[in-house]
Amino acid sequence: MINVFERLNDGKYTIYFGPAHPGSGNFGVKLEVDGECVISARADPGFLHRGFEKLMEYRIPIQNAVLSDRICILESLAWNLVHAEAVDELMGIDVPERARYIRVVLAELSRIQSHLIWFGVISAGTGFDTGFKIAFGLRDYILDIFEMVTGGRVYPAGYICPGGVRRDFPRGAKERIMRVISKICVDEDTTVLEKLENKVLKDRLEGVGVLSAREAIKLGATGPVLRGSGIKADVRRDDPYEVYECFEFEIPTMNEGDAYARYCVGIEEIKESAKIVRQALKMMPDGDYIAPQFRKPKLHVKIPEGEVYVRNEVARGEGCVYMVSDGGDKPYRVKIRGPSFLHMIPVLEHLLCGAEIADVPAIYWSLNVCPADMDR
Amino acid sequence: MKREIEVLQCLKEKFGAEGYVRRDRRVFITVDAEKVKEAILLLKNKGYEHLSAISVTDWIKDGEFEITYHLWSYESKILVTLKTRIKRDKAIIESISDIWGGNARTHEREMHELFGVEFLGNDDLVPLFLEDWDGPPPFRKDFDWRAYVREKFYSMDNERERSYYD
Amino acid sequence: MGKKKSKEAKMMKKLIKAIWVFNWFNSCGFAELVPVVGSRWDMERFGMIVVGNPRHADVLFIAGYQTFKSIRRAQRIYAQMPEPKVVIALGSCTMTGGMYWDSYNTIKRLEDYLPVAMYIPGCPPRPEAVFEACAKIFKHVEEME
Numbered sequence: 001m002i003n004v005f006e007r008l009n010d011g012k013y014t015i016y017f018g019p020a021h022p023g024s025g026n027f028g029v030k031l032e033v034d035g036e037c038v039i040s041a042r043a044d045p046g047f048l049h050r051g052f053e054k055l056m057e058y059r060i061p062i063q064n065a066v067l068s069d070r071i072c073i074l075e076s077l078a079w080n081l082v083h084a085e086a087v088d089e090l091m092g093i094d095v096p097e098r099a100r101y102i103r104v105v106l107a108e109l110s111r112i113q114s115h116l117i118w119f120g121v122i123s124a125g126t127g128f129d130t131g132f133k134i135a136f137g138l139r140d141y142i143l144d145i146f147e148m149v150t151g152g153r154v155y156p157a158g159y160i161c162p163g164g165v166r167r168d169f170p171r172g173a174k175e176r177i178m179r180v181i182s183k184i185c186v187d188e189d190t191t192v193l194e195k196l197e198n199k200v201l202k203d204r205l206e207g208v209g210v211l212s213a214r215e216a217i218k219l220g221a222t223g224p225v226l227r228g229s230g231i232k233a234d235v236r237r238d239d240p241y242e243v244y245e246c247f248e249f250e251i252p253t254m255n256e257g258d259a260y261a262r263y264c265v266g267i268e269e270i271k272e273s274a275k276i277v278r279q280a281l282k283m284m285p286d287g288d289y290i291a292p293q294f295r296k297p298k299l300h301v302k303i304p305e306g307e308v309y310v311r312n313e314v315a316r317g318e319g320c321v322y323m324v325s326d327g328g329d330k331p332y333r334v335k336i337r338g339p340s341f342l343h344m345i346p347v348l349e350h351l352l353c354g355a356e357i358a359d360v361p362a363i364y365w366s367l368n369v370c371p372a373d374m375d376r
Numbered sequence: 377m378k379r380e381i382e383v384l385q386c387l388k389e390k391f392g393a394e395g396y397v398r399r400d401r402r403v404f405i406t407v408d409a410e411k412v413k414e415a416i417l418l419l420k421n422k423g424y425e426h427l428s429a430i431s432v433t434d435w436i437k438d439g440e441f442e443i444t445y446h447l448w449s450y451e452s453k454i455l456v457t458l459k460t461r462i463k464r465d466k467a468i469i470e471s472i473s474d475i476w477g478g479n480a481r482t483h484e485r486e487m488h489e490l491f492g493v494e495f496l497g498n499d500d501l502v503p504l505f506l507e508d509w510d511g512p513p514p515f516r517k518d519f520d521w522r523a524y525v526r527e528k529f530y531s532m533d534n535e536r537e538r539s540y541y542d
Numbered sequence: 543m544g545k546k547k548s549k550e551a552k553m554m555k556k557l558i559k560a561i562w563v564f565n566w567f568n569s570c571g572f573a574e575l576v577p578v579v580g581s582r583w584d585m586e587r588f589g590m591i592v593v594g595n596p597r598h599a600d601v602l603f604i605a606g607y608q609t610f611k612s613i614r615r616a617q618r619i620y621a622q623m624p625e626p627k628v629v630i631a632l633g634s635c636t637m638t639g640g641m642y643w644d645s646y647n648t649i650k651r652l653e654d655y656l657p658v659a660m661y662i663p664g665c666p667p668r669p670e671a672v673f674e675a676c677a678k679i680f681k682h683v684e685e686m687e
Contacts, residue, residue: 019615026568026612046505047612048568050645054515058522058644067641073573089399120580136580143577154573154666217425217450220479231450238453239401309402309446309457311428322431322446322457335431337446341486346478375505506647507611514646522644529639529650540643 012039017360019047027344027371029364033357041352043345048375056334061087062297064331065158071336072373073154074117077110077146078314079373080160085241086310086323086334087162090303096288099164100243105177105280106149106160107242107312108273112184113142114315115266115273118368119193122263125361126204131196138192141180149173163294174281185274193267205260209351209363212257219350220342223317224269224368228262230255235313247279259366266368300329316340316368338373345374379452383422391415404457409443412460413470416445419458420475423451427476430483432491436517439464441493445472467491471498490515560589561679564599564623566616570666571605571632583669588676596622601679604656606666607635607648613655620656628659628682630675633666640665 018028026047032039052071056064061083068083069076081103088095116139123131143153148170150156159166185191211221216229226233234251236244252268254261303325312319317339324333344367351363380397387393387405391414395405407415424447433442438461445458462469473481474497482504484495489503492513503509512519530537563585565575578585579592593599596619604616620629631652634640639650652658659682662675 019612020564020566020619026566026615046507047609047615049505049609049611049647050607050642051514051521051647054521055642055645070570070641073570117576120576133581136577137582140577140580140582153668154570218477218479220427220476222426233450238450239455306398307404307457308398309455311448311455318428320428320446322429322444324433333431333433335429335444337429342479342482345482350478505611507614511646521646524646525644536638 015357017364019044027369027374029348029352029360031352031357031360036356036358038352038355038357038360041349043349045345045371045375048372050376052376053334053336056331058330060299060329061162061301061303061331062158062299064334065161069155069157070372071376072314072316072319072338072340072370074370074372075110075114075315076155077106077150077160078114078312079319080156080158081107081242082310082312082314082319082321084160084162085312086308086321087303089308089310090306090323090325091162091301092304093163093291093294095164095291097243097285098168098287099289099291101280101284102165102169102289103160104242104244104247105277105284106146106156106165108277108280109142109145109177111273111315112270112277113139115270115368116142116184116193118266118315118365119263122205122362122365123201125365126201128198128201131193131201134192134196138184141183145173145177145180148176161290161294164288164290166290168289174284177277177281181274181277185271188275189271191267191270193270202260204359204362205263205366206258208259208359209355209366210256210258211347211351215350216257216347219346221317221347222339222342223313223315224262224265225317225343225347227251227253228265229257235311235318239311241310241312243280244276246283247276249276259362262366262368302327302329303331314339316370316373317343319373336373336376338370338376340367340370340374343367343374344369344371380454383419383452383454383456386422387415387418390418401454402457403454404459406459406461409460409462409469412443412445412458413472413475415458416447416472417475419447419456422449424449424454424456426450427472427479427483428455430480430487432487432493432515434464434491434515434517435461436464441467441491443469443487443493462493468494468496471495473498473500489513492516560591561601561676562593562599563590563601563603564593564596564619565603565605566612566619567603567605568607568609568612570635571603574666574669575603575605575632575672578669578672583673585673585676588673588680590676596620597624599623600626601628601630602656603630603632604636604652604658605632607633607640607642607645608652608655609647610649613649613652617655628679629656630660630662630679631658632662632664632672634663635665637661637663 019026028044030042071079116135120132120135150159213229249272305327307324320337322335326332391411393407426448428446431444440461488501636652642648
């Protein structure tokens with residue numbers, strides 16, 4: 001018998017996944033493939049590298065607030081908050097209570113819209129187009145709120161600035177936010193997205209890209225990726241910032257560690273965020289929205305000498321800023337720690353080894369990645 | 377605040393480190409460059425198993441690089457920033473990639489590219505972000521971006537671009 | 543149907559095919575171009591669709607600043623596209639460097655690297671601005687005949 005199969009199947013080859021994806025910014029992975037199985041993966045970042053950390057050294061905090069939106073485009077308000085907190089802590093500013101509540105509401109709304117994008121691209125990546133359209137339709141409601149409150153749909157242009165926020169909540173904003181939240185979360189424990197769940201999506205994600213709890217900690221995974229591996233850790237609870245200790249919310253975890261677990265954690269987090277927004281709107285006190293000394297922006301304010309490390313729970317995981325000041329009006333050194341930096345390089349490389357080619361998009365998008373905060 | 381001071385005391389006794397507690401859950405400690413790996417191993421065994429980031433600060437006036445390791449403990453919920461200084465003209469430090477694997481390796485790879493710090497024992501220091509970059513390590517303080525950009529991209533003769541020269 | 547056809551209907555009749563778009567986004571394009579594809583803004587009603595392969599595309603959307611690493615790939619994508627092809631640049635970063643004017647790693651003027659047919663200003667441009675550009679593409683096609 002002539003065996004033709006053997007000859008067909010003897011080749012190892014290299015394929016490039018990316019850098020142009022339909023569902024995220026530019027980022028490449030080089031896959032060494034044997035037949036259908038990925039032997040090794042090598043991430044190829046750097047398409048979006050602008051050097052934020054050093055750009056910030058040339059600018060004063062009021063300009064850096066605008067720059068900090070662009071660290072991660074998908075959740076610009078969350079990064080706005082991280083930067084503002086770092087400056088607040090360095091300068092010892094007492095942020096008014098109302099501003100803190102506004103910050104929390106916007107950060108949580110930003111998390112919801114980021115998770116909607118995540119749901120959208122997971123659906124698009126696994127061939128479920130309806131999910132993509134519905135998620136992006138819902139996200140636009142939140143963008144409308146952002147436009148109403150901050151003035152920009154995607155980039156708030158430094159709305160959350162050192163000292164508080166730029167502008168008070170406009171009239172009617174609370175009711176409108178409540179309406180949008182009830183559109184996304186139909187009631188306390190169901191979102192629209194759960195109703196969309198179907199067998200195809202589940203089959204594509206279940207059992208794919210399993211990350212054990214030990215590996216997750218060792219590789220520095222944070223956020224939904226870590227919680228999908230069964231570790232109950234959330235910066236909002238463990239290392240509370242702003243007014244997060246006042247709210248009741250749960251930290252969803254799943255023990256499986258596969259792509260489906262991460263996806264489920266994401267959906268649960270939308271509900272928890274909605275819960276926080278509802279509480280925050282109810283508890284929001286009256287008063288100032290910005291510290292009095294910042295009401296009129298002064299350009300060259302000296303930042304006292306010192307260093308801070310600010311940790312926040314952004315939608316993708318742990319977002320940190322390490323800011324050093326030497327006493328001048330510009331920060332001496334800013335280090336931005338984006339959660340996707342570790343998710344997209346060591347974690348992704350680890351998960352792709354041994355995966356099938358068809359599962360590569362499912363694994364890639366289940367990590368909730370944003371190339372912009374990796375390259376910075 | 378008690379547990380923060382405990383960590384600080386422990387490192388002070390073992391490695392002669394200096395440091396301070398900035399606020400709740402934030403400790404900053406400075407150790408010598410030779411002892412940094414030992415200190416990190418000790419901290420890791422104490423439960424500081426999340427390496428949040430590795431960063432480099434360029435103190436050009438002192439002629440030194442300051443390398444900072446940010447470690448978080450999921451159990452005691454404290455963030456320890458371990459700092460060490462090395463000479464700028466001899467920027468070599470031991471790698472911690474054998475303790476943390478891919479996580480530390482990637483952070484060190486980034487810092488090697490952006491600051492030119494050599495990490496001994498890290499076998500994967502190929503450029504991460506830049507392709508065909510032949511200038512100095514771009515994040516060092518003596519590399520002036522604005523001067524570089526003016527020379528490379530803009531011209532004084534172009535009226536639109538003259539404002540970049542102010 | 544009335545006797546007189548509207549201007550748009552005439553224009554649409556002249557088009558031989560729908561316009562297929564290939565997106566090359568550097569972050570901020572993603573945040574604003576994908577909603578344009580999504581259900582609210584829905585660019586498909588204008589006869590435009592996003593494709594996943596440059597060899598099928600008529601229009602290349604370059605969204606946002608380009609680093610040296612990414613402009614190289616963009617040029618290659620442009621070379622792979624069949625004639626006639628149009629490049630549309632989104633955002634102020636593609637015109638002057640935008641807020642990254644002093645960054646060492648981004649290019650400052652896209653027209654030095656690719657033949658840009660149209661710039662859409664904004665940081666990032668709103669979906670309406672993208673639509674206006676789409677309308678102008680149709681006009682452009684009309685003129686080409």
